[in-house]
Amino acid sequence: MTDLLAPADEAGVAAAVAAAHAAREPLAVEGNGTKRGLLRPVQAARTLSVRNLSGITLYRPAELVLSARAGTPIPEIEAALAEKGQHLIAEPPDLRALLGASEPATLGGIVAANLSGPRRIAWGAMRDHVLGVRFVNGAGEVLRSGGRVLKNVTGLDLCKLLAGSYGTLGVMTEITIKVLPAPEASATLLITVPDLAAGVRALSAGLGSPFGVSGAALLPGAPHQAALRLEDFATSVAYRMGRLREDLSRFGDARVIEDAASRAFWRDVRDAAVLAAQPEDAVWRISVRPSAGPAVAQAVQALGGRALLDWGGGLVWVAAPASEAAHDALVAAAAVSGGTCTLFRAPETLRLAVAVLPAEPAPLAAIGARVKAALDPAGILNPGRMRAGL
Amino acid sequence: MIAQPAPKPGILARRDEILAALHALVPGDGVIGDETRLKPYETDGLAAYRQVPLAVVLPRTTAEVAAVLRYCHRIGLRVVPRGAGTSLSGGALPLADAVVIGLMRMNRILDIDLDDRFAVVEAGVTNIGITNAVAGDGFFYAPDPSSQLACMIGGNVMMNSGGAHCLKYGVTANNLLGLKFVTIEGEVIDIGGAHLDAAGYDWLGLITGSEGQLGIVTEVTVRILRGPEGARAMLAAFKGTEIAGAAVDAIIGSGIIPVALEFMDKPCIHACEAFAHAGYPLDAEAMLIIEVEGSTAEQDDLLNRIKAICERFDPISLKLAESPEQSLAIWKGRKGAFGAVGRISPDYLCMDGTIPTSELPFVLKRIGEMSTQFDLKVANVFHAGDGNLHPLIMFDANDPDSFHRAEAFGAAILTLCVEVGGCLTGEHGVGVEKRDLMNVQFTARELDQQRALKTAFDPQWLLNPSKVFPLDGAPVAMAAE
Ligand SMILES: Cc1cc2nc3c(=O)[nH]c(=O)nc-3n(C[C@H](O)[C@H](O)[C@H](O)COP(=O)(O)OP(=O)(O)OC[C@H]3O[C@@H](n4cnc5c(N)ncnc54)[C@H](O)[C@@H]3O)c2cc1C
Numbered sequence: 023m024t025d026l027l028a029p030a031d032e033a034g035v036a037a038a039v040a041a042a043h044a045a046r047e048p049l050a051v052e053g054n055g056t057k058r059g060l061l062r063p064v065q066a067a068r069t070l071s072v073r074n075l076s077g078i079t080l081y082r083p084a085e086l087v088l089s090a091r092a093g094t095p096i097p098e099i100e101a102a103l104a105e106k107g108q109h110l111i112a113e114p115p116d117l118r119a120l121l122g123a124s125e126p127a128t129l130g131g132i133v134a135a136n137l138s139g140p141r142r143i144a145w146g147a148m149r150d151h152v153l154g155v156r157f158v159n160g161a162g163e164v165l166r167s168g169g170r171v172l173k174n175v176t177g178l179d180l181c182k183l184l185a186g187s188y189g190t191l192g193v194m195t196e197i198t199i200k201v202l203p204a205p206e207a208s209a210t211l212l213i214t215v216p217d218l219a220a221g222v223r224a225l226s227a228g229l230g231s232p233f234g235v236s237g238a239a240l241l242p243g244a245p246h247q248a249a250l251r252l253e254d255f256a257t258s259v260a261y262r263m264g265r266l267r268e269d270l271s272r273f274g275d276a277r278v279i280e281d282a283a284s285r286a287f288w289r290d291v292r293d294a295a296v297l298a299a300q301p302e303d304a305v306w307r308i309s310v311r312p313s314a315g316p317a318v319a320q321a322v323q324a325l326g327g328r329a330l331l332d333w334g335g336g337l338v339w340v341a342a343p344a345s346e347a348a349h350d351a352l353v354a355a356a357a358v359s360g361g362t363c364t365l366f367r368a369p370e371t372l373r374l375a376v377a378v379l380p381a382e383p384a385p386l387a388a389i390g391a392r393v394k395a396a397l398d399p400a401g402i403l404n405p406g407r408m409r410a411g412l
Numbered sequence: 413m414i415a416q417p418a419p420k421p422g423i424l425a426r427r428d429e430i431l432a433a434l435h436a437l438v439p440g441d442g443v444i445g446d447e448t449r450l451k452p453y454e455t456d457g458l459a460a461y462r463q464v465p466l467a468v469v470l471p472r473t474t475a476e477v478a479a480v481l482r483y484c485h486r487i488g489l490r491v492v493p494r495g496a497g498t499s500l501s502g503g504a505l506p507l508a509d510a511v512v513i514g515l516m517r518m519n520r521i522l523d524i525d526l527d528d529r530f531a532v533v534e535a536g537v538t539n540i541g542i543t544n545a546v547a548g549d550g551f552f553y554a555p556d557p558s559s560q561l562a563c564m565i566g567g568n569v570m571m572n573s574g575g576a577h578c579l580k581y582g583v584t585a586n587n588l589l590g591l592k593f594v595t596i597e598g599e600v601i602d603i604g605g606a607h608l609d610a611a612g613y614d615w616l617g618l619i620t621g622s623e624g625q626l627g628i629v630t631e632v633t634v635r636i637l638r639g640p641e642g643a644r645a646m647l648a649a650f651k652g653t654e655i656a657g658a659a660v661d662a663i664i665g666s667g668i669i670p671v672a673l674e675f676m677d678k679p680c681i682h683a684c685e686a687f688a689h690a691g692y693p694l695d696a697e698a699m700l701i702i703e704v705e706g707s708t709a710e711q712d713d714l715l716n717r718i719k720a721i722c723e724r725f726d727p728i729s730l731k732l733a734e735s736p737e738q739s740l741a742i743w744k745g746r747k748g749a750f751g752a753v754g755r756i757s758p759d760y761l762c763m764d765g766t767i768p769t770s771e772l773p774f775v776l777k778r779i780g781e782m783s784t785q786f787d788l789k790v791a792n793v794f795h796a797g798d799g800n801l802h803p804l805i806m807f808d809a810n811d812p813d814s815f816h817r818a819e820a821f822g823a824a825i826l827t828l829c830v831e832v833g834g835c836l837t838g839e840h841g842v843g844v845e846k847r848d849l850m851n852v853q854f855t856a857r858e859l860d861q862q863r864a865l866k867t868a869f870d871p872q873w874l875l876n877p878s879k880v881f882p883l884d885g886a887p888v889a890m891a892a893e
Pocket residue numbers: 456457492493494495496497498499500502503504515535556557558559562563564565566567568569570571572573574575576623624625627628629630750839840876
């Protein structure tokens with residue numbers, strides 16, 4: 023364990039970063055550290071945690087906005103929202119089991135990793151709902167981007183740049199997100215499909231229907247199961263489920279699960295519990311166009327691994343024995359259709375040996391290096407977290 | 413008046429040589445150099461500002477765009493990218509020493525994939541053109557700016573444009589998958605693709621809404637969605653703006669998110685009614701247009717729920733459309749709002765600040781007071797669900813004093829938006845119009861950080877200079893004229 027700095031407030035974070043900047047000393051940046059095992063390990067003598075920057079600072083249900091300090095645990099936010107009948111739109115996963123973490127993820131961590139669950143396919147990613155951030159850049163300056171209103175195009179959008187940047191461009195201290203009313207009812211159509219390609223066709227038919235499908239996953243197995251979710255007022259869900267079932271009857275035998283059962287089903291998909299990754303497995307997350315999902319899943323089978331397809335077939339979660347050969351095969355399988363493969367969880371040796379994210383074309387990589395330097399001139403924030411040498 | 417940077421004398425002197433070089437890069441009729449044919453490019457939707465550019469280039473391919481940018485980069489020639497030129501913030505306003513790169517000839521639809529629900533189109537395809545291409549199959553491209561018949565997807569990407577239905581479907585940024593992007597050095601880069609959330613930094617998110625500051629977009633991959641079974645609107649009129657605001661809160665608080673929730677104040681209702689004869693109640697202080705989607709039964713259910721909520725706020729009138737035709741009639745006035753105001757006053761400035769919706773009554777009251785103070789009429793129309801205001805300030809362009817008062821009035825409104833916790837622009841962009849107000853919303857450090865990001869893409873500051881960032885802090889000297 024490295025030296026842990028856990029300042030009590032934003033000024034403390036800024037001071038810690040400014041000192042590290044002056045000394046040219048790298049910092050491992052984290053919230054509760056639940057994603058330490060994700061992407062590449064950071065080589066730093068000190069860890070800077072925002073875990074003590076906690077608490078909801080603004081919540082206006084009628085305005086659909088919530089602000090919280092970056093270290094606020096996600097369950098605390100979910101509970102506050104539930105009290106007002108609202109929820110996190112992107113349905114971020116709880117990866118405690120997958121990542122072997124004991125503490126819950128923080129808002130800062132979920133945004134920094136831009137992690138979204140099944141509802142992403144219909145309602146957008148975590149990054150789509152980030153309205154504003156306060157952050158400390160690599161020079162220790164406290165800056166803001168965006169704000170606390172739902173529509174804002176003033177200046178360059180650093181919220182989206184920081185979302186998914188894994189703490190390599192700035193340390194977020196407070197985040198404002200858009201939230202929505204939680205639907206009254208949830209129901210899921212489960213269709214037994216003969217093969218994965220037919221399964222994705224069923225999901226596409228559902229997503230291409232006018233019924234507002236808000237979850238579309240494919241669970242490989244014997245038999246393969248395609249799952250389509252509807253969420254809305256109860257009367258609407260009942261009506262639409264009838265229509266959807268009729269429209270998709272050609273794809274195979276179907277049944278419907280409702281409310282608690284439906285919600286539990288999607289929680290397991292969201293958290294990749296369905297993947298049942300073994301402790302020694304590596305886990306990848308691959309994003310492709312949905313129709314390319316089955317080919318990726320086939321490549322997974324050939325490796326002796328297991329796959330779970332979400333987002334209409336376009337998000338493939340993979341669990342397979344950790345090896346460079348497996349990684350190369352999956353990167354290649356994703357690239358066939360122009361998609362991207364991320365090594366999500368793996369033993370440190372593998373994470374250090376391979377490129378955990380796909381390489382960028384040289385002109386973009388050059389811009390990326392300049393952008394990194396513009397935000398973190400001394401290269402002290404999470405060096406090597408996403409790419410070796412950056 | 414907003415100052416423009418002094419032209420580079422070296423560039424002006426080389427005009428003939430530059431035109432010849434551009435001709436070699438974009439053969440045929442793709443280069444415009446003569447005064448009369450340059451004239452149509454001198455302004456955009458912010459018609460109070462005009463400047464004839466040095467030249468206009470109309471490339472047909474990404475390779476031509478790349479060649480032109482490489483040339484501009486080599487000789488230090490400024491570039492103003494342009495789509496349809498409907499920007500309301502002067503985003504496409506030329507400079508005397510700049511070449512305008514117009515994307516309108518790149519107007520092909522390259523791919524439509526209904527199974528994977530995306531379309532790949534060139535930057536010059538109009539917003540409505542995308543929906544038209546997929547509507548036969550029941551699909552649509554969601555963001556629908558009122559200018560959708562004219563504005564182009566490349567311009568939409570660069571302004572991160574919204575529309576009347578973005579409360580449910582989001583703005584441009586939420587409906588994109590990929591871009592073909594050309595850097596000022598002439599490098600062609602594919603960002604994202606046909607899949608969601610490409611790994612690595614969110615370049616798509618950073619480029620969207622960057623107002624032509626980072627590079628030129630030549631192709632866009634958009635998400636297309638299946639349309640709902642149907643949609644229907646209702647109209648609710650109230651005795652006060654405060655009351656209407658409370659009704660909006662109650663609707664959202666009930667768990668219903670309508671696809672559209674539009675607000676008009678009394679002057680706007682009157683202007684629209686005179687123009688469209690939509691049957692708007694002239695005695696109302698405020699009116700809401702609310703639209704829901706679904707099957708006919710679902711529409712009935714939602715409209716009745718909303719009606720019951722509105723009834724708690726002592727409405728002057730509530731009118732539920734009973735057919736798609738009646739729905740269109742309700743929308744007709746709103747969709748023509750800018751044109752309607754244009755009939756009362758040929759010249760108006762359209763503001764675009766966003767506020768927390770709870771501040772609405774206060775902000776409308778202050779705008780009313782300012783209207784007296786600046787002695788100019790104003791009509792308010794806005795997207796109520798998301799707090800994006802569009803005060804339309806009416807002035808007389810033939811009277812310089814009237815124009816100056818209008819600009820000062822606009823600046824005062826936008827400053828007020830920031831003071832109550834909102835922002836300068838919700839969807840029209842900073843452009844040239846709000847450039848000098850950026851200091852109201854951002855600290856000097858925050859602006860310097862954004863400038864440093866621009867420099868990472870455009871080291872010589874050749875791309876759409878003089879927009880977005882106040883001139884005096886620019887890292888590359890840009891003395892005001
Ligand atoms: C009547 C009217 C109604 C409007 N209603 C709405 C509305 O409801 N919602 C809304 O959001 N906006 C609205 N607008 C504003 C305007 O239509 C949008 O900003 C639109 O996206 C501009 O598109 P354009 O093709 O006209 O782009 P332009 O005005 O030509 O350019 C816009 C900006 O993008 C840059 N640019 C254009 N194309 C490219 C490219 N390919 N690569 C790089 N940079 C580029 C330009 O330099 C400029 O800075 C309205 C305008 C009018 C006149």
